[in-house]
Amino acid sequence: MGIQKYIVASVVGIGICLLSASVCQADVLYQSATSSSSTNSGVAIGGGNAAAGIQSQYVGVRFEVLDPVIVDAVGGNFSMDAIQQSPAGLFAELVSLGSATDFPSATDGASTDTDAIAFTTFTVSNSVASDITLPILPRELMPGWYALTFGPQSSSSSLRATASSSNMDVDTPSFITRHAGTSWYNDSPGLNERFYIIAAPLPGVAGSAVVFLAVMGTARIARQRFTGATPSN
Numbered sequence: 001m002g003i004q005k006y007i008v009a010s011v012v013g014i015g016i017c018l019l020s021a022s023v024c025q026a027d028v029l030y031q032s033a034t035s036s037s038s039t040n041s042g043v044a045i046g047g048g049n050a051a052a053g054i055q056s057q058y059v060g061v062r063f064e065v066l067d068p069v070i071v072d073a074v075g076g077n078f079s080m081d082a083i084q085q086s087p088a089g090l091f092a093e094l095v096s097l098g099s100a101t102d103f104p105s106a107t108d109g110a111s112t113d114t115d116a117i118a119f120t121t122f123t124v125s126n127s128v129a130s131d132i133t134l135p136i137l138p139r140e141l142m143p144g145w146y147a148l149t150f151g152p153q154s155s156s157s158s159l160r161a162t163a164s165s166s167n168m169d170v171d172t173p174s175f176i177t178r179h180a181g182t183s184w185y186n187d188s189p190g191l192n193e194r195f196y197i198i199a200a201p202l203p204g205v206a207g208s209a210v211v212f213l214a215v216m217g218t219a220r221i222a223r224q225r226f227t228g229a230t231p232s233n
Contacts, residue, residue, distance in 0.1 A: 029069065031196040032061045032175070033167035035077055035131055042129070042165035043193055044081065045150050046088050047157035056180035059163060059187070060104070060149030061173050061195045062097060065141045069199040071118070074148055075133040077167060077194035078124045081160040087125040088161040089153035092134050094118040094197075097145040103176060103184035104147050117141070121153050129164035133198065140202070147176065148195050155180060167194040 047056050074092050081088065095104045095115045105115050118136040126132075150163070175187040 027198065027200070028196050029199045030063045031170055031194065032063075032173035033077075033169045033192050033194040035194055036166065036168050041082065042079075042162045043191060044160045045078075045163055046081075046090060046152040046160035047154070055182075056152050056155055057160075058149060058151035058178045058184075059193065060147050060176045060184075061193070062100065062145060062147045062176065063174075063197065064100065064145050065143050067143060068202040069141050070138050070202060071136065071141055071197055071199040072138040073133050073135045073198035074118070074120075075131055075196050075198070076150060077129050077131050077164045078126070079129040079162050079164065080124055080127055081162055084159060085127065086159055087123050088159040089121060089123050089157065090150055090161055091119065091121045091153050093120075093149050093151075094136070094139070095147050095149065097147055100145055100174070102145060104149055117146070124161035129162070129166070131194070131196075141199070148197060149176075150195070163193040163195075165192045167192045 043059060044057055045059055071094065074094060076092070078090075080086060093104075094117045096117055097104070097115070117139050120134050120136055122132065122134055124132065152159075169192050173191075173193075175191050175193060176184050177187040178184040
């Protein structure tokens with residue numbers, strides 16, 4: 001489903017939230033891992049180097065929405081590549097999925113992808129891993145399966161960033177990955193990459209009952225205040 005199809009429903013829900021801010025307070029409602037890392041070792045995201053046999057790499061995580069919510073930010077725990085030590089441009093994309101085992105149809109992280117809900121770009125310029133929160137145009141998510149993915153802004157760039165792998169997984173996240181020219185596939189659990197969604201329940205939905213469930217997991221993440229976000233321009 002394309003971005004434009006979410007606009008009407010989102011505008012209605014957002015308008016109600018503006019009139020009732022206390023009901024629509026945004027929190028971290030899904031996180032693949034809790035932040036416990038200040039190192040820059042982990043999973044490479046971004047450009048490749050054909051001469052060195054390194055392919056561009058894209059990563060992400062699936063999650064399930066159990067009650068209607070309005071998402072207004074996404075994020076992850078990143079640092080610059082430890083060897084390159086150069087700022088790297090990445091994209092973040094929120095996409096809808098057909099099921100718990102579905103993959104994004106996106107192959108290049110473009111905002112015109114058919115299952116795209118939201119798309120933004122950012123630059124990782126910190127040498128020590130930290131949370132980078134990315135505001136997006138608010139979108140209404142109905143119950144169903146979704147994925148948050150990250151990759152290089154430019155397929156021709158050789159610059160990479162690192163998703164820290166020294167965090168603590170929450171339950172068993174459903175990580176996915178792909179390389180340039182290949183399809184998405186299931187990645188190994190236990191990578192400890194931290195990706196997260198910030199959202200608020202829609203008015204009329206039981207407030208603290210809005211929860212998310214990672215595929216294969218058993219623990220539901222209740223509404224939780226997030227205090228460690230670092231705004232990203």
